[in-house]
Amino acid sequence: MTHRFNASSISPLTETVDRRSFMKVGLGGFASLSLPGLLRLRAESPGENRKEKTAVIMVWKPGGCSHLDTYDPKPNAPAEYRGPFGTIATNVEGLRFTELLPMQAKIADKMTVLRSMRHGSPGHPAGTMRMLSGDTDIRDKSKPRLPDWMSVANYLRSQQGPRESPLPTYVSVKGPGGNYAGPAYLGDAYSPFSVTGDPNQPNFVVPNIGLSDTGEVKHLRRRASLRENLDTLERAFDQAGELEALDEFENQAMSLLTNPQAKIAFDLSQEEDRTRDRYGRNTWGQQLLMARRLVEAGVDVITTSLSGPLCGRVNNWDDHAVNHHVFDALRFRAQAYDQAVSALIEDIYERGLDQRVLVVVTGEFGRTPKINYQPSTGAGNASAPAGTKQPGRDHWPRAFSNIWAGGGIETGRFIGATDKLGEDSIERICSAGDFLATIYHHLGINAAGMTLKDFNGRPTPIIDHGTPIPELIG
Amino acid sequence: MKIPPQSSHQSINNMLRFCLTESQRLFCRRLIFSIGVALLAATPLCGEEVDQPVSFVNDVIPVLTKAGCNMGACHAKAGGGQNGFQLSMLGFEPSQDYESMVKEGHGRRLFLPAPAQSLLLKKATGQTPHGGGTRFSQNSESYQVLKQWIQQGAAYSTGGVPELVSIEIQPKRGVIEKGGQQQLKVLATYSDDSIRDITRLALYESNTEAMSHVTSDGLVKVLDLPGKIAVMVRYQGRMAVFTASVPSGLSVEEMPEPTNFIDEQIFANLKEIGISPSPVCDDATFLRRVTLDIAGRLPSPEEATAFLENTDPDKRNQVIESLLQSPGYADYFASKWTPLLKNRRDAASDITANFAFHAWIRDSLLANVPYDQFVRELLAATGTVIGNPPVAWYKRVKDPKEQIEDVAQLFLGVRMQCAQCHHHPFERWSQDDYYSLTAFFTQVGRKPTATAGEDLIFHKRGAATAKNPNSGEVLKPVALGDDIGEILPDEDPRLRLADWMSSESNPYFAKALVNRYWKHFFKRALIEPEDDIRDTNPPTNPELMAALEDHFISSGFDLKELVRVITCSKTYQLSATPHKNNLVDRQNYSRFYPRRLQAEVLLDAVDNMTGTTTSFANLPPGTRAIALPDNSYNNSSAFLRVFGRPDSASVCECERVGTSSLAQSLHLINSNEIKSKLAASNGRAKLLTSDSRPAEEKITELYLVAFTRKPRADELKTALEYLNEPLLDSKGKPIEKTKAAFQNYQDLIWALMNTKEFLFNH
Known part of the structure; x- marks a missing residue:
């Protein structure tokens, strides 16, 4: 049984939400908090059961992962397409992966593979913005025009009243950000709480959270209540949302400082050794374990990027021949990737989180099915010395795969298909809008009718087009 | 709390390999790709006769541009174009485009015996798989234009083809009601005085996206915000702009008496x-x-x-x-100019130059040196950093290309970066404009001095020229299209540039x-x-x-x-x-x-409130953050870093971050830095504790420091109650009076410092 917002609870959201009307959020968690209109609307709708809040973990493969070499192998394609990897059976009949993913093959019944993603944004910025914010503009922009789904979810969840968890709604464990993702007009208040650093390091700590001394906590709260009484500046001038952002951050900061749960949630040493081993004693494995800890502690949205040295020379999945020998690179990162992802999915099911938590593993696009030989621009992990010709695959938004687990969905399936060369999605083609609508659906957000007001009060749809993918909703 | 991008995007870097410096790459990356795409409407071109010869330059290129083929992200991608089919950015180089289309690719892009079988048409219409998707249909006028051109023999020139002279937008200005719309009409005038309606071929972009949209056919739709809107129109390198006011519909009765x-x-x-x-x-x-x-x-x-x-x-x-x-005044405005002039400490030994350059900027502002003179002294600086501090600019901005890019953006508000590699997509600047501007700086000589890292800057005798690497042409100094006359070999061309900039008729300076x-x-x-x-x-x-x-x-x-x-x-x-x-x-x-107080101002304000100072390396005690000479102090001060003090790496003021973040809130609420300032042994809280004045007066003092006003009655009451509330320790025993008062004054200062009224200038 999934505990998800039912249709009647979704309907109030389909009207335009005015973010200015929720401004009077004080220091939540301990100070009085005005109940936003949205929550009031919800409380008025009968038969409501929101015991469990749904959550999403998105594992992001920055740069774009080759679909042919992972989840959508084409063993019968000509050599200049198919690549060197053999295929293996999974525990789902008729579903084969390449040999790079033996551990995921063993738990394929706990996921659904979507093989027919498609969009038209060929650059990293545009492709990422397409997938994360639904921006259909194919031009690469220097920063996002629309808020990403994580910020939208963060914003909408924040309108539902005080959080039970002391943790932020949205945490990025080295997730996508920078100039490719972000809250755009929602404002910085809806940016993630970012965990940086390598969680695999023994001395890893998240700084500035969790006061250990109860006297200190008491004192801070007393101080804060004084501040609240004296913080009387007219908020009406706040058209740019800056004061609201500050209120939000102060709120979160107090919560992180005063609640002991906050510190514990980020502390991987609380996990048993064999669990840590299961995920892999490397950056990616421990990032994904952190994601699972956070989702258990009540974080609603968690993103984590599989980037850095484990990817190879250029630290991401952008396997052009100039960057990497594409096949060496995939082999180089396969073990850590396969182990971490399979561990996360298994763990979600073992801990009974599979109804509440949706796990999505994707990148911004796939890679060119036809192999492209070019000289390397430098030697390093998974790349030959400069000038050496090596195989690469370029950007390919026309067809790519992603995987879905948990979320109460029926798993052990593969949906959609590409043509025999993997060049075009031909069956059950899914757009970035469909991808986003599916994620939103899991979070209880009906994306179809939902608009948010931008800086100037213009109602802006949260997705351009798209409907939840029927096979991927619980 | 955002993390930096983790992908290194070698691919884009590779495309941008002609952009030599990181800042240029950044700019090109931002701007090359910010090019409009608009799908061509399937409507016939006005006045187009079927049997008229189709001109490559006047007919074919506009179709490719409108269909988005020659965008930076597609076939105009530097280094070969998408899939090896290279077109020039927005068709600015038609002869190169002709080569690519007709001669390269083994001639397979065009198939003269059966024009419809040409790869160009089959790809564009999606009959053959095309990474860029279907750009237009077989029924479209675009298709017909291209097909006809191939049918007629795919010639570059059909002889006597008139040249595009100008474009005109009708109307140029307007008043549009909220929620209303306006159809634009764009006319092109050619060298034979013929005029053609190019409304459907031109590219449109709204400069005010939040207030208005424009369709690819030039229909402007206004939303419901009052104000001024602008729509940019581009066609074959020509630009025009439509502006309109959008009235609120209300009448304004009262206005203050104007002062000036x-x-x-x-x-x-x-x-x-x-x-x-x-x-x-x-x-x-x-x-x-x-x-x-x-x-x-x-x-x-x-x-x-x-x-x-x-x-x-x-x-x-x-x-x-x-x-x-x-x-x-001088400290504050120097803190504005020093990062833009890149007074950056990369090595410890830079300190002499950093201090001297900052002092020069500050002193110029203090003495109110006229701005044109300030810029002239900087641009034409010669000598050593000790004798003439503004030469420090030449230490950080070394290459003539960087020099003109910084000068253009900072002093003229013109972004020339794009024009290094191709014609500027939104502007009239060509590569010749770019390189002839660099020519002003090609005679800047430098010689090492006894001090490592500090060069002597001088004018090298000789004729100033620069080469356009694309055309190979050697160019004389020209200031954004303005001829500045002959420059003799003995004359420093930078002085002529400064003259041009500060002349009354200069449209930018x-x-x-x-x-x-x-x-x-x-x-x-x-x-x-x-x-x-x-x-x-x-x-x-x-x-x-x-x-x-x-x-x-x-x-x-x-x-x-x-x-x-x-x-x-x-x-x-x-x-x-x-x-x-x-x-x-x-x-x-x-x-x-x-707006939120900027990093340095806020740190000084916190020091004012807490009655403390922050100490900065190599500077006398009591130096305020606003007076810091360079970026090196960002490394030692988490406060300055978290609140977004710029690192003197960019000529753009946007390097300074003005938004808030969770890290800022955590810092103000609970950092050790703030805690120790509050509890300082000679700080304000300590002094107020032992101060014998009535509490009301002390609270009033705090309000005057924080908000420049006295507390209101309710605020005074709240603060007094707080100060008078007995405090218990962890065992429930009353805390000693002085100790409690010290604690309470710290709390009051903390509370005032954490209000919006404090953090913002309003």
């Missing part, structure tokens, strides 16, 4: 669009605002009291005058500065971004822009006078609090737009 020309222009615009301004702010708000904006600091309690008690009707002007004469300073005081520049001035990006109030330029030039480029005329205006002195009628206004200055 700024108010006249601002109020005229508000009247035109039907927005009433907020009233003029009260004295306390004014004093805090103007002291923060001119001197980068809070007024002292003594200043506040004196000002509030002063009954002279001229007291606001007097305060402005005394602030302009104060060293704070004064405009760029007044626009930049306007933004300093009003948060939003008349042209946004403040350093992207072009014909296609008009100011929201052109009359005001012109009047400010005139005033600045006729004052002899007097920076203090500019600050004076701005801050004396009623417009600057309007309240930040909106009323119903101007709540949505974000570009017409009908009220003051509040």
